[in-house]
Amino acid sequence: xxxxxxxxxxxxxxxxxxxxxxxxxxxxxxxxxxxxxxxxxxxxxxxxxxxxxxxxxxxxxxxxxxxxxxxxxxxxxxxxxxxxxxxxxxxxxxxxxxxxxxxxxxxxxxxxxxxxxxxxxxxxxxxxxxxxxxxxxxxxxxxxxxxxxxxxxxxxxxxxxxxxxxxxxxxxxxxxxxxxxxxxxxxxxxxxxxxxxxxxxxxxxxxxxxxxxxxxxxxxxxxxxxxxxxxxxxxxxxxxxxxxxxxxxxxxxxxxxxxxxxxxxxxxxxxxxxxxxxxxxxxxxxxxxxxxxxxxxxxxxxxxxxxxxxxxxxxxxxxxxxxxxxxxxxxxxxxxxxxxxxxxxxxxxxxxxxxxxxxxxxxxxxxxxxxxxxxxxxxxxxxxxxxxxxxxxxxxxxxxxxxxxxxxxxxxxxxxxxxxxxxxxxxxxxxxxxxxxxxxxxxxxxxxxxxxxxxxxxxxxxxxxxxxxxxxxxxxxxxxxxxxxxxxxxxxxxxxxxxxxxxxxxxxxxxxxxxxxx
Amino acid sequence: xxxxxxxxxxxxxxxxxxxxxxxxxxxxxxxxxxxxxxxxxxxxxxxxxxxxxxxxxxxxxxxxxxxxxxxxxxxxxxxxxxxxxxxxxxxxxxxxxxxxxxxxxxxxxxxxxxxxxxxxxxxxxxxxxxxxxxxxxxxxxxxxxxxxxxxxxxxxxxxxxxxxx
Amino acid sequence: xxxxxxxxxxxxxxxxxxxxxxxxxxxxxxxxxxxxxxxxxxxxxxx
Numbered sequence: 001x002x003x004x005x006x007x008x009x010x011x012x013x014x015x016x017x018x019x020x021x022x023x024x025x026x027x028x029x030x031x032x033x034x035x036x037x038x039x040x041x042x043x044x045x046x047x048x049x050x051x052x053x054x055x056x057x058x059x060x061x062x063x064x065x066x067x068x069x070x071x072x073x074x075x076x077x078x079x080x081x082x083x084x085x086x087x088x089x090x091x092x093x094x095x096x097x098x099x100x101x102x103x104x105x106x107x108x109x110x111x112x113x114x115x116x117x118x119x120x121x122x123x124x125x126x127x128x129x130x131x132x133x134x135x136x137x138x139x140x141x142x143x144x145x146x147x148x149x150x151x152x153x154x155x156x157x158x159x160x161x162x163x164x165x166x167x168x169x170x171x172x173x174x175x176x177x178x179x180x181x182x183x184x185x186x187x188x189x190x191x192x193x194x195x196x197x198x199x200x201x202x203x204x205x206x207x208x209x210x211x212x213x214x215x216x217x218x219x220x221x222x223x224x225x226x227x228x229x230x231x232x233x234x235x236x237x238x239x240x241x242x243x244x245x246x247x248x249x250x251x252x253x254x255x256x257x258x259x260x261x262x263x264x265x266x267x268x269x270x271x272x273x274x275x276x277x278x279x280x281x282x283x284x285x286x287x288x289x290x291x292x293x294x295x296x297x298x299x300x301x302x303x304x305x306x307x308x309x310x311x312x313x314x315x316x317x318x319x320x321x322x323x324x325x326x327x328x329x330x331x332x333x334x335x336x337x338x339x340x341x342x343x344x345x346x347x348x349x350x351x352x353x354x355x356x357x358x359x360x361x362x363x364x365x366x367x368x369x370x371x372x373x374x375x376x377x378x379x380x381x382x383x384x385x386x387x388x389x390x391x392x393x394x395x396x397x398x399x400x401x402x403x404x405x406x407x408x409x410x411x412x413x414x415x416x417x418x419x420x421x422x423x424x425x426x427x428x429x430x431x432x433x434x435x436x437x438x439x440x441x442x443x444x445x446x447x448x449x450x451x452x453x454x455x456x457x458x459x460x461x462x463x464x465x466x467x468x469x470x471x472x473x474x475x476x477x478x479x480x481x482x483x484x485x486x487x488x489x490x491x492x493x494x495x496x497x498x499x500x501x502x503x504x505x506x507x508x509x510x511x512x513x514x515x516x517x518x
Numbered sequence: 519x520x521x522x523x524x525x526x527x528x529x530x531x532x533x534x535x536x537x538x539x540x541x542x543x544x545x546x547x548x549x550x551x552x553x554x555x556x557x558x559x560x561x562x563x564x565x566x567x568x569x570x571x572x573x574x575x576x577x578x579x580x581x582x583x584x585x586x587x588x589x590x591x592x593x594x595x596x597x598x599x600x601x602x603x604x605x606x607x608x609x610x611x612x613x614x615x616x617x618x619x620x621x622x623x624x625x626x627x628x629x630x631x632x633x634x635x636x637x638x639x640x641x642x643x644x645x646x647x648x649x650x651x652x653x654x655x656x657x658x659x660x661x662x663x664x665x666x667x668x669x670x671x672x673x674x675x676x677x678x679x680x681x682x683x
Numbered sequence: 684x685x686x687x688x689x690x691x692x693x694x695x696x697x698x699x700x701x702x703x704x705x706x707x708x709x710x711x712x713x714x715x716x717x718x719x720x721x722x723x724x725x726x727x728x729x730x
Contacts, residue, residue, distance in 0.1 A: 613717040
């Protein structure tokens with residue numbers, strides 16, 4: 001870094017002075033007098049002379065604080081970590097207080113730009129130090145100092161003060177950018193502290209509850225997607241190692257809080273989440289799919305003779321905050337798709353469909369899952385619009401004999417088991433609370449079952465539904481009503497299929513699920 | 519039908535880092551502000567026994583027959599109103615700046631205690647101190663129904679606040 | 684199969700929001716009143 005001679009010593013001295021001031025009783029923590037005197041001292045030391053020196057000062061301060069923590073944590077005399085923590089906090093909290101005061105007082109009172117600029121600078125510096133430390137110390141890396149700095153600074157900057165309220169949205173944005181930079185796939189050794197930061201009650205409250213017009217929801221959704229992307233390769237395999245289990249359970253807790261307090265958030269961003277959650281993560285995905293708007297009353301899916309198509313809600317489309325059409329690539333494929341949907345020709349489009357979706361021959365990774373998901377939802381929404389354009393509403397007869405159903409039936413027949421599993425999952429991911437997508441895809445799945453020309457397809461449809469039902473609750477409403485319809489409606493002759501009776505325990509399983517559903 | 523997929527090299531490296539972090543899990547107090555007034559505020563005064571137990575949200579090992587998880591509704595005013603007055607004063611003075619202090623103050627007011635802001639002390643409305651002299655002015659000690667407290671102390675009643683927490 | 688989500692230490696039946704007392708992804712219990720910062724009148728801050 002080529003720091004100018006003497007700067008490290010000056011920074012060290014200043015930091016010591018400040019920590020002394022911070023912890024001295026008679027100065028009092030909030031006395032602006034002590035702070036302004038300190039800023040004067042910083043001036044005397046020439047720290048505030050240029051932007052570059054300020055940057056170096058914060059970087060050196062961060063590193064000095066972090067080094068102090070590493071030293072404390074390395075102390076053998078007090079092995080008990082919880083004894084050492086107050087000592088770590090001693091240094092870190094003081095530094096954070098200094099940063100918070102500098103941010104609050106930078107520029108004149110109502111000039112938010114300088115405050116935000118300084119905050120972004122400091123967050124960037126701390127993040128930079130963390131990543132460098134993470135890459136240098138590797139398995140000796142400690143999360144504590146960085147977590148403490150980020151957490152305490154966030155609490156400081158979210159105190160109920162007018163000057164802070166004025167910049168709060170920028171504080172949240174800056175934090176989300178920083179947390180995105182430090183996402184677990186970039187700093188795996190920081191993943192637990194990262195999740196603790198992202199799910200801190202004050203952070204969650206500010207991001208999801210108090211920020212107006214849900215302006216921070218997309219930012220929070222991005223952080224969750226970062227988490228799911230990181231977890232995906234580890235959750236793809238059945239055996240979860242302890243570190244993964246810990247992170248996974250923590251993630252479930254956070255999702256439960258979101259499901260309970262912010263179901264609309266999960267509803268709005270479900271598509272993006274399911275896009276990155278591995279298909280075998282059934283319970284976590286169910287949790288997201290089970291969310292429904294708080295002002296909605298869900299009819300009991302077990303009521304006999306529930307007339308789903310009489311429900312008013314099924315005429316409304318859910319909010320999908322993802323640009324599905326843009327996800328259909330390459331552009332040529334999208335163009336061909338649109339022309340087929342419009343003209344129901346050329347037939348060659350259908351036979352080429354699988355080729356567009358398949359990306360390799362290696363088992364387990366043969367298909368472009370994101371493209372598959374986007375295709376299914378896009379075709380489904382186009383189908384609903386098409387049926388409505390004819391003044392009809394989706395039901396078992398109006399969804400048939402259309403370009404849209406051609407595509408679905410073709411995929412049912414043409415894909416191999418792996419592809420069909422992903423394709424059926426894409427459909428089942430739309431079975432949520434009462435809305436037009438749930439209704440359309442529920443009908444589609446049942447129609448595909450009824451029209452299937454081989455029992456293998458019917459069996460796989462059943463498997464996809466069943467595996468979502470046999471995990472612990474919650475279960476999405478749309479999933480329940482679809483399965484209940486499948487096993488109750490004689491048109492599907494569900495119980496006459498051989499795969500229902502292929503083994504005593506399978507049969508017993510079906511019966512017990514049926515009992516709980518009927 | 520997807521089967522397991524071997525971890526890529528990149529993921530294996532990530533796993534190693536995650537695993538080492540797993541052995542340095544964050545402590546619950548890492549996310550909590552240290553409140554002024556907790557004894558360990560004066561770092562030099564921490565001794566081996568005290569510091570460990572009074573970090574915020576440090577689980578306090580109590581005998582198994584003690585209640586181990588928060589009581590239902592223990593964050594409600596109704597619950598606080600059923601606590602003893604001494605307990606409320608304890609909560610008020612030792613848990614400042616928290617919701618507990620707020621609830622304790624509310625409960626005390628419902629028991630006709632009034633907080634005198636200038637002298638920062640509580641007294642029953644009908645017992646407003648007649649004489650406020652230098653001694654009361656000095657320092658930040660807080661008095662509350664001193665005679666009763668004195669009496670209870672004589673009877674040997676003391677707070678073991680580590681259990682209370 | 685899967686976790687019993689009701690055993691993760693969250694009061695899912697609570698009529699109130701959970702996030703104000705959410706104690707973090709690793710905690711088995713929610714925060715207690717003494718854990719939660721609260722904007723009390725300044726004269727209450729005695730220490």
